[in-house]
Amino acid sequence: MTAISSIHGRRVWDSRGAPTVEVEIHLDDGTSARAIAPAGASRGAREAIDLRDGGATLRGKDVQSALANVNGPIARALIGRDVTDQSGADAAMLALDRTPHKEVLGGNATVATSLAVLHAAAASARKPLWRFVADQYGTTPSLPLPEIQIFGGGAHAGRRVDIQDFMIMVPGARDFDEVMEITNEVYFAAGDIMAQKGKLAGVADEGGWWPSFDSNEEALETLVAAIEKAGEVPGDRVVISLDIAASEFGKQGAYRLALEDRKMDSGALIDMLGGWLDAYPIASIEDPVGEDDPEGMIEFTRRFGSRVQIIGDDYLVTNAQLVDEAAANGACNAVLIKVNQAGTVSESLSTFRAAQSHGWGAIVSARSGETEDTSISHLSTGLGGGQLKVGSFTRSERMAKWNECLRIQDILGRDAFVKGTALADTWWGAKQKEMA
Structure with a gap:
């Protein structure tokens, strides 16, 4: 001992x-x-x-x-x-x-x-932490698919836009290094477009651009334009991921988009987001309705769960019991794993296992107030979790975690990158099967 x-x-x-x-x-x-x-x-x-x-x-x-x-x-x-x-x-x-x-x-x-x-x-x-985790918990380590913020909004950017995170994922990349390369191109293309249009207000909490858009949807339009400016075809190698963080602007099924001075009920919010899913290459969406709106989450999952990854964050707070209840009720199909949200490693692992037992995705995540600590890079890799959400592509507290994954890749090998496996059950995965 x-x-x-x-x-x-x-x-x-x-x-x-x-x-x-x-x-x-x-x-x-x-x-x-x-x-x-x-x-x-x-x-x-x-x-x-x-x-x-x-x-x-x-x-x-x-x-x-x-x-x-x-x-x-x-x-x-x-x-x-x-x-x-x-x-x-x-x-x-x-x-x-x-x-x-x-x-x-x-x-x-x-x-x-x-x-x-x-x-x-x-x-x-x-042992490196990722290897110790894999050995301790009997998992197969793999390099996760990053979810990377391009525009910050909501509580991360003075609520200049209502939606909290406009992100990209690169499931079509060959390895983790190529994810970083493509993200670099998209990130700085977005900054150039915003600067040219006078829409750039600075940098948000997690390192993404702090926008000055006239509507929430303008962020999606600009993100698509940035993907194209980077030389990519939206929805091909690069897809969009959103964190709506609806609890920040809604309560008990009543929502208000401050940027557009627009009030709506749960059904109208779901319809609006459904329109976005039809119009833009969105493969993942987090907290589309508030944490106190279970009926709305069930309805959103019923309508769109076969098309996109639907993540519970505030809705599930890294709690295994809440994951079990949501799965039984048909709400969500993935959970965000934030170790500090649960409070201990053991409780977080219980939530991860609960997600696995239901065939859900599990995304290990950072917080907006971060540090140089790289624990989550090792946890995501060691558990073979498949996805990692850290924030954006700038600021050293974010880059420390991405860079740690690159170091681990040198040991595990490039073939350990999960690529688009995490999105296999979304429209993107279905598209890849058709092309194969």
């Missing part, structure tokens, strides 16, 4: 300049490792809560109370434990905090600790 000998929490800073929690773990064999908690701007009501101090200091966002929990009760519960017993370490933290959303310890304290335990176990085994 390799035991945990010490745990230390420290305050570090995320990509928005906000304080966050880093946890460093030392083992009795001399090994050490660390991990950092990210933070989201668009947050599901049922996800784990970041514990913040409140008050005037650092706009109320300081994390001294969360650090005190790491260095106090969490350390006391985990020191002496076998570092390879991930589920035991996570269960020990959960026993300290019986609240549904980690209100006592703080999800930022638990996720940084849980990830640090995983890193320390891998370091002690002298």
Whole structure:
């Protein structure tokens, strides 16, 4: 047994300049490792809560109370434990905090600790994290298909457009490196088009362009134009992915698109998005309706689930029970896996397995408030999850994760890239079968 000998929490800073929690773990064999908690701007009501101090200091966002929990009760519960017993370490933290959303310890304290335990176990085994995860959980590692933001909106860009993420995926790429190359061309083509039209307001939270569009659909038109300017045929090697994040502009089935001063009910929103699916090469769509609109999600999935990937984020908050319920009700066909949304590695893995049991897609995801931590690149690869959502193609906290995948590709080989496998059940997959 390799035991945990010490745990230390420290305050570090995320990509928005906000304080966050880093946890460093030392083992009795001399090994050490660390991990950092990210933070989201668009947050599901049922996800784990970041514990913040409140008050005037650092706009109320300081994390001294969360650090005190790491260095106090969490350390006391985990020191002496076998570092390879991930589920035991996570269960020990959960026993300290019986609240549904980690209100006592703080999800930022638990996720940084849980990830640090995983890193320390891998370091002690002298294995890269992706390989340790694959060996530990009996999975086949593979390089995931990236989902990369071109335009940021919603909570990521001052709500200048209502839709949160306008992204691309490159399922037709030969390998991970070619995904990066094509994305580079599309990203900068989009910036050129926006600058020429006076539509470029800056860069959003996750590194995508901050747009100044007159309508939400103008973003889709511009994205198609950028794909074409990059020398690609929209819907061929490159497809569009959207994160609607409808909970940010809707409640109980009533929605308002502020950019267009347009109010609609759930049915009208579904019709609008259905029109977009008909008009643009969209292969994946996330949170098309609000987290409190289950009837709307069921209806959206009924109408479009055989054509596109429908991801639950705020709707499912990396919760295995919610995935099971959604699958039983016919809502969604994929889930976003955010480790800090659940609060521990073990809970996230339970959600991943629940998705697999229903034949769903599972997309390991970053948050808008990110760091140099590359855990999710390793988790997605080690689990063979198939898809990875990190943000855009700029800003070092994003590029660190894409670059880590390129390093892993050098070890696993280019053939380990999943290509378009993740979209096999969408219209894009059907198109490839017809062409074969």
